[in-house]
Amino acid sequence: xxxxxxxxxxxxxxxxxxxxxxxxxxxxxxxxxxxxxxxxxxxxxxxxxxxxxxxxxxxxxxxxxxxxxxxxxxxxxxxxxxxxxxxxxxxxxxxxxxxxxxxxxxxxxxxxxxxxxxxxxxxxxxxxxxxxxxxxxxxxxxxxxxxxxxxxxxxxxxxxxxxxxxxxxxxxxxxxxxxxxxxxxxxxxxxxxxxxxxxxxxxxxxxxxxxxxxxxxxxxxxxxxxxxxxxxxxxxxxxxxxxxxxxxxxxxxxxxxxxxxxxxxxxxxxxxxxxxxxxxxxxxxxxxxxxxxxxxxxxxxxxxxxxxxxxxxxxxxxxxxxxxxxxxxxxxxxxxxxxxxxxxxxxxxxxxxxxxxxxxxxxxxxxxxxxxxxxxxxxxxxxxxxxxxxxxxxxxxxxxxxxxxxxxxxxxxxxxxxxxxxxxxxxxxxxxxxxxxxxxxxxxxxxxxxxxxxxxxxxx
Numbered sequence: 044x045x046x047x048x049x050x051x052x053x054x055x056x057x058x059x060x061x062x063x064x065x066x067x068x069x070x071x072x073x074x075x076x077x078x079x080x081x082x083x084x085x086x087x088x089x090x091x092x093x094x095x096x097x098x099x100x101x102x103x104x105x106x107x108x109x110x111x112x113x114x115x116x117x118x119x120x121x122x123x124x125x126x127x128x129x130x131x132x133x134x135x136x137x138x139x140x141x142x143x144x145x146x147x148x149x150x151x152x153x154x155x156x157x158x159x160x161x162x163x164x165x166x167x168x169x170x171x172x173x174x175x176x177x178x179x180x181x182x183x184x185x186x187x188x189x190x191x192x193x194x195x196x197x198x199x200x201x202x203x204x205x206x207x208x209x210x211x212x213x214x215x216x217x218x219x220x221x222x223x224x225x226x227x228x229x230x231x232x233x234x235x236x237x238x239x240x241x242x243x244x245x246x247x248x249x250x251x252x253x254x255x256x257x258x259x260x261x262x263x264x265x266x267x268x269x270x271x272x273x274x275x276x277x278x279x280x281x282x283x284x285x286x287x288x289x290x291x292x293x294x295x296x297x298x299x300x301x302x303x304x305x306x307x308x309x310x311x312x313x314x315x316x317x318x319x320x321x322x323x324x325x326x327x328x329x330x331x332x333x334x335x336x337x338x339x340x341x342x343x344x345x346x347x348x349x350x351x352x353x354x355x356x357x358x359x360x361x362x363x364x365x366x367x368x369x370x371x372x373x374x375x376x377x378x379x380x381x382x383x384x385x386x387x388x389x390x391x392x393x394x395x396x397x398x399x400x401x402x403x404x405x406x407x408x409x410x411x412x413x414x415x416x417x418x419x420x421x422x423x424x425x426x427x428x429x430x431x432x433x434x435x436x437x438x439x440x441x442x443x444x445x446x447x448x449x450x451x452x453x454x455x456x457x458x459x460x461x462x463x464x465x466x467x468x469x470x471x472x473x474x475x476x477x478x479x480x481x482x483x484x485x486x487x488x489x490x491x492x493x494x495x496x497x498x499x500x501x502x503x
C-alpha cells in the first residue's frame with residue numbers, strides 16, 4: 044500500500060469467491076463510490092468464468108465519469124496467486140450449489156422441522172458447516188503461508204464457525220466476520236424513534252447500541268439517540284403495535300422473501316427485556332422449534348417467510364441474466380450506497396478513519412464476560428489503523444445465555460467432526476438432538492436416519 048495525503052493507493056485485495064453474482068456487485072459499488080482508496084482486486088473462484096465476468100463488470104466502472112474510486116480487477120487461477128502479498132482478503136463463497144442447500148433446508152421438513160434460512164443454525168446450518176469448514180481450513184493455511192499479515196474479512200455463513208475455523212488453523216490470523224443484520228435493527232429503531240419522538244428521519248448510525256451475542260442471534264442491552272434511552276420508546280411502540288408489528292415502507296413481508304414485520308423481535312423483547320438485533324428469519328432458528336417455526340401457518344402468523352431454495356434457484360437465474368447484461372454493457376451498476384460497512388472498515392484499517400462497528404471475533408478479550416473464551420462472539424469493536432479493539436460488552440442476562448449455550452456447544456461438536464474424519468455420524472446426531480429446532484421433536488432413530496440422508500445428499 045502507498046500512503047498519500049488522506050489517501051491510500053495500490054491496495055491489494057484478494058477476493059475468494061470473486062465470481063459472486065450478488066455480494067461482489069455490492070462490493071464493487073461501494074468501492075466505485077470511495078475516492079480515498081484504490082488498488083487491485085484479485086478475483087479467485089472455482090468458477091473462473093464467473094470471475095472473468097466480474098472482472099469485466101468491475102473494470103468497466105473505471106470508465107464512468109461519476110466513479111471516484113479507481114480499481115483494477117484481475118482474475119487469478121490459484122489461491123497462491125490471489126493471496127501472495129495481499130493486504131486484505133475477502134471471503135464470500137457458496138459451499139457447493141443450491142442443490143445441496145435444498146437438502147439442508149427442506150429434508151428436515153419430513154420430521155416437521157422447518158427452517159426459514161438454513162445457513163447458520165439448525166440442521167441446515169450444521170450441514171452447510173460440514174461442507175464449508177474444510178474449505179476454510181484450506182483458506183486459513185494458505186493465508187498463513189502467503190499473506191500472514193493481511194486482514195481477512197469473512198462474509199460467508201455459517202459466520203461464527205467460519206471465523207472459528209480460521210483461528211483454529213492460524214491462531215495469529217487477523218480475521219473478522221462482517222454482518223449487516225445489526226444495521227437493519229438499528230434502522231428499525233431509528234424509524235420507530237422518529238415516529239414516536241415526532242422528529243425528522245433519523246440516520247441509523249446515530250442510534251448508538253451495545254451489541255452482544257453470536258452472529259444472527261445478537262442483542263442490544265443499550266440503545267440511545269442523542270441522549271434519549273430508546274428502550275422505553277421501543278416498549279411503548281410494542282405495547283401498541285404488537286399484533287401488526289412494524290412494516291418497512293414499500294417492503295411488506297408477504298411480498299419479499301427476506302422481509303418481516305419484526306414481530307419475533309417484539310415478542311423476544313417482551314420475554315427477555317433485550318432488543319433482538321437480527322432479522323426475524325434468523326432469530327427464529329435459534330429458538331425452540333415449537334415456537335416461531337412450528338409449521339408454515341405459525342410462521343405466517345409471526346409475519347415472516349420461509350425462504351425456499353426453489354426461490355433461491357429462480358433468483359439465481361435472474362442474477363445470471365443480470366450478469367450477462369452487466370458484462371455486455373446493457374446495464375450499469377447503480378452507484379447508490381448499499382448500507383454495508385466493509386469498505387468503511389477497510390478505510391479504518393488503513394488509518395483513514397476511526398470506526399465503531401459490530402464484528403465477529405473470538406471472545407479472547409472476554410468482551411462478553413459470561414460466554415466461553417473460545418467462542419466466536421459478536422460485539423462492537425473499534426477499527427483503526429491496523430487494529431481491531433473489541434468493546435467490553437458486559438454479560439448477557441442468564442435467560443439469554445441459556446438460549447445461546449446450546450449453539451456454542453454445537454459449534455464445538457461440528458468443529459470436532461471437521462477436525463476428525465468429517466464422517467462422525469454419532470457426533471452430528473448428538474448435535475442435532477441438542478439443537479433447539481430438533482430437540483424433543485423426533486426420536487433418536489428418526490434423527491439418525493435424517494443425519495445419514497442429509498450427509499449423503501450434501502457431502503457427496
